[in-house]
Amino acid sequence: MVVDSAICYEVLRRMREDEQFDYCVDITAVHYPKREQPFDVVYILYSFHDNERVRVKTLITDGERLRSAVSIWPTANWLEREVFDMFGIEFDGHPDLKRILLPDGWKGHPLRKDYPILQQDKDWVQINLGIESGQ
Amino acid sequence: MLHAIKAYLSSNVTPGEAGDYLWATIYILLVVIGISLAVLAMNWLERKILAHMQIRLGPMRVGPHGLLQPVADAVKLLTKEDIIPDGADKLVFWSAPVVVTMTAFTTFLVVPFGRTHAVTDMNIGVLFMLGISSLGVLGIIMAGWSSNSHYPLLGSLRSSAQMVSYEIAMGFAIVSAVLMTSLQTGTGTLSMIGIVEAQNAQQTWFIFKYFPLGFLAFAIFAIAMVAETNRAPFDLPEAESELVAGFHTEYSGFRWSLFFLAEYGAMLAVSSIAVTLWLGGWLRPFPNWLSGALWDLAFSLVPALSFFVLAGLSLLGVVRMPKIPQFRAQTAGLLMFGLLLGFIGLTLLVPAVRVRVQDIFWFVAKVAFFMYLYIWYRGTFPRYRFDQLMKVGWKVLLPLGLGVVIVTAVVGVRQELWGVLAGVSR
Amino acid sequence: MNDSTRTAYLSPQTAQTRRGAGAPDLLDLDTKDQTFLDATELVLNMGPQHPSTHGVLRVILKLDGEKVLGTECVIGYLHRGVEKIAENRTYTMFNPYVDRMDYVAAVSNGLGYCEAVEKLFATEAPQRAQYIRVILTELCRIASHQVWLGTHALDIGALTPLFYCFRDREEILKIFEKYCGARLTTHAFRIGGCIYEAYDGFEQDCKNFCDAFLPKSDEYEELLTTNRIWVGRTKGIGILKPEDCIALGVTGPVLRASGVKWDLRKAQPYESYKAFDFEIPTGVNGDTYDRYLVRIQEMRQSVRIIRQAVDGLPSGPIVAKIPKVLKPPVGEVYHSIEAPKGELGYFIVSDGSTQPYRVRVRPPSFVNLQALDKMVRGMLVADVVAVIGTLDIVLGEVDR
């Protein structure tokens, strides 16, 4: 199910309240750098009542902010933080949006397709070990 | 010189009582060395027994069956870098292990290993022991506070609260034992030797006296003493999975080993109190049932026999050692050890030695039983939580102890009581 | 929430880094002579090197005495970028990497991944492969629960169950080693089935294990279940109500202990789980003790499944007909299985090439760990340890 990013929050709320999708399995994103709206944000929901799973997808542009789903499902807290950490997608209304898996001072968002792994590695090795990277 | 020794050997009092400073010093040295050796042995035994309970083998490499492991550990600890954290209060940090070790060793001043085998006999022996061992808390608080770190602080706070609360239950248990000394023989005493003699005179260990009162008091003490020495399942102050190492988290090397020494020293000390108060101290088992010269002889042979058994076990180990070159040295070592044990056993057969040493043997054997219990508990039980520990201390042991004291007193004076009641009714 | 309250329970150093160096430190009110001893609230940094945080979890605790006022988990110390690695490997090549996420239950990870890719191909493994997969994953569930039981008991202070558990787990690892050549990171399944045929005596080994295991599990129970200290330490600790569980996305035994009878093996059967008869053990109170009982029961149910699967092991091929070079059709798929720790999901996006465009792992431990804060508020420090243990987290999976 693909929804517009503007009504995404509303749709999710309705899913939770009217359709009884009470369990938010996962929130993640996919990056398509060549598209006009390069990010898919995917919400995977599950309903205990109907034993059904549904994927809600919304397309957003770089820098666009989504409304956080923490108020709908508390579990979205860390999942959204991870999306922010890995893709740099920011969520409005998130209680504590900061990096979760990577260290606080990390540069860039590694799961974007244009993220230079080798560059990061070289920089890190040079800064922290003072030697040329062996990779 | 010989004369002095002879004069001492024939004397019937402890050197402290006799005012014999030379012998008192020798005894103190002996006790300190003995306790240190016992701690080494305990270290090895704990590892082995715990390992076997956990279907492991424990130390096997350093020496035959890991017999030299504690020595190796001691050497390692002594040669380790001695770290004092930057933010620590140096003086307090330095003195904390000293305080703890000193208190642990000082208690042994009054422990009677036999009728004359004590450094001294005080008429307030039990109180002295309790008082001194309570001082150990001070060292632990000092250690926790001066480390200037979270885990030690929490550990020492737990420790102090725990020791203080369990001391009360312990005190009640002791009071009931002391009460028992005053009954029948008529003269109550706080002297450790006096308590054992009272048990001798009444021809019963206090654990069996007024059953189940004596046993209850003993059980209270046995639980409280585990808590008092911070051992599992009451090892909250050094709860490894919670507080890393509790109050000695920041200690290393020699200072840490002092804590270790003190812990085991304290365990030995409280076990000695329990043995003295309830298990008849140095008295041999069944002095009333199996009396007579023949039984005396039989029991006096037990020490030698038990050494022979140990020697036999180690010789069995020699036979069962793998026959490969790497093990040649170990096999030889074990053989030597077995022979040494056998030799000690032979020495114990000599009548003069036998008679003097069997007191010590029975005392040590009883303490060893407690040590085994300590290890057994550690291998079996989970750890209490802090509030539950307090609950056990205050809500179970304390009322129980109080009840035991009261009932003991009532039962002890029941004849007089009946007399009084009869007088009233008449 | 303003900045100062948000960072109030961080250690000064962390707060400093969070706010950026040079910013005035609100927490650093202490003058030089004062230490944390003068404060009324204590900030305790538990981990990343701590005996009972099961790896490199770091929990920042705000304490009042021993009472926990708040927690914050700092994770990521074991982050290896598994999802990024996946984008640079072919489907086959990525298979061994998933074993390294939840290294305690590597077989389950592999199963989930293989199934997700098979779903992408719209194919299924042959019957025999499915049965072998079920046997191995159930063995793996027992192994995982044994590691959990051992370490959880160790956290609570019982040293010995750990060794008994590991002794029995050893038998499972031996079966793994005989079957696929590795004990821990097994790489047992391949996309489309299994690559290894069951070795001679595989059935017998499994049966022997099942027979030996049941009395052993009684032994664990003898040591713990009725033990008053154990009961005292676990009953009523870290209670999660069913609605909290669902709201927090908690799955697996933790959810079932709260009384929600939900197991993906029954709810959305994958492999051949439909063919087996087993029960879903559930708890009532949702406390640590119930979670313990549920997991013990789960081990026994797994034994039941293994017995049925071994008895009914069909013959036939073990690999489905799939091309040698895997080029799945364009599309995306989400597939999840019931790993020992909860719902383990794989979201795979394919762009038609040999390499996945995006692999997202939905790790059960990561989501379950979120519940920690809710569970330990108002409890004591000792309970934090018990709760971390009962959540059964594996940091390899939390951090990926």
Add this chain to the structure above:
Amino acid sequence: MSLSPVLRKVFLVDLVKGLKVTFNYQKPSEAVTEQYPLERPVIYERYRGQPRLNVNPDTGESLCIVCNLCALACPEQLIVVKGERNPVTRRKEPVSWTYDLSRCMFCGLCAEACSTDALELTQDYEMALYSREGMVLDQAALEHGHEPVRYAK
């Protein structure tokens, strides 16, 4: 035992039960410890350990035909094979073979990919070395297996 719960609690039945279990396990025969260098663990046939490059036992020629499948299959790309065609036998023969053991995760994909059973993961599991340099194996080391390391200072 049909004691009432209260009595069970008073007589510490629950604790004694646990004590009994641990006590009974003290028999030395229950110990499962393997004393490793002296007792070797049993390694099963499918174990994936030290990689080996097989040679034809009769002729001593490498079985490797430089098809490069292993290098392609390796997720860590740690295998580098270079070869050239032998003008006499018309077979491709390896010239340089390197296998970086330090990065290997023993997934076995290379051995599965090998079309001639030349590359194989053997049951040898003692691969620790004191330096990383020795971890990059060349053809000779792969064929003969490396020298057993003596772990001593």
